[in-house]
Amino acid sequence: MKPEYDLLVIGGGPGGALAARTAAEQGLSVGLIEKRPAIGVPVRCAEGVGRDLLEEFMDPDPAWISAEIDRAVIVAPDGYRMSLEPSMGGNEVGYVLDRKRFDRELVIQAAEAGADIQVKTRAISPIIENGTVSGARVEQNGLVQDIRARVVIAADGVESKFSRWCGVDTTVPLGEIETCVQYLMTGIDIDEAATVFYLGNDVAPEGYVWVFPKGPRTANVGIGISGRKSREGSRPLDYLNRFVRSNFPNGRIVEWIMGGVSICPPLEKTVADGLIIVGDAARVSDPITGGGIYNAMYTGRLAAQVAADAIAKGDVSAPSLMPYDAGWRASKLGSALQRNYRIKEYFVKLSDDKLNRLVHSISRLDLSQFSTLEIIKELIRHDPSLLLELKAIRDLL
């Protein structure tokens, strides 16, 4: 690692990799550090991503796609199964990725664009000069090094410690962390083209269980529940074990995956002097689904573009970096996050009876598009009696 770069990226997930690749393509000198000894490992993800979204960034490659998905199935608390299929039919609407390969591919792309990469290297403190973040002190194998940079991009994931050290409070409230466990299971009977979501306060309070196909008879079977619903004896692990015993008693578990996903609003401000915060570290994962891959890639790319402009102008102050913050908030992603947060706030309060009623109603809709927004719009159009129930969110649409 050189002692100085235009841009230093903390974290080698999809957000950091897109930032590094984009900045290197724009001619900046870029260093990226990842504290784990390997990119993409251990996986902290259910690995689902929308097809259209991903293709904004890259062409799909079977090397890092585990399964193509053409519909979603929602299972209501009463066991009623509703299938959501786009009317075009047959077109895959999403992918279940192989994050180990996907993340590595993204970092390789950043390296090919010219970024320096260093793994097993963690930031231990920011370098702050005159109130401006000017790099990081990093440690690898016991060796400490100062790396100076014009702009630092914090892409350090759900832990989000780097920004905290820079004075930005990134604490996630207990009620807005989804605490998650997932098994990679094999030898199970699944629909290999469908993602399945199980709802209900007995199954997953303020969360859901997911079954995301990973290939023949293989799937990510996982759960997220709200931190405020988790306690000794009723942790996500306990719920998941109950679910697996009753649904896949003969399956074999070949991997355990744990993690936390924030479902809080994004940080109030995602820039500071010399610092841009992206992806999970900026709390931009989706409050309804918990999905964060696209959101990290989008914010990572935008961060690099804004950093490049600011560096060219010779002004890396927070006001000069604000086009990043304003940019993602004004984007489709930004408005979806705002809307979905308020929808989430409504949904987590629903009883199982109301959840059942909603799922039964949705199943009678003729959906032309496969999105939360369309589902709710159609729901209100189809079943005016739900209008009162949904009044809280109707105005958002």
Add this chain to the structure above:
Amino acid sequence: MLVIRRDVCGYCGCCVSVCPQGALELIDAYLSVEGECSSCGVCARACPLGALEVADEA
């Protein structure tokens, strides 16, 4: 004081994100607790596996 059960911890970092003191730090497969821990127990609630426990000081 906070006790980390290392045989249970999955080093996922979920606890790190909710710690109001910023007292937890995950170094690859090693979770460490620094001096400012207030024993509030939020991390123990958030842990998906039950690897954290606030033990009585007594």
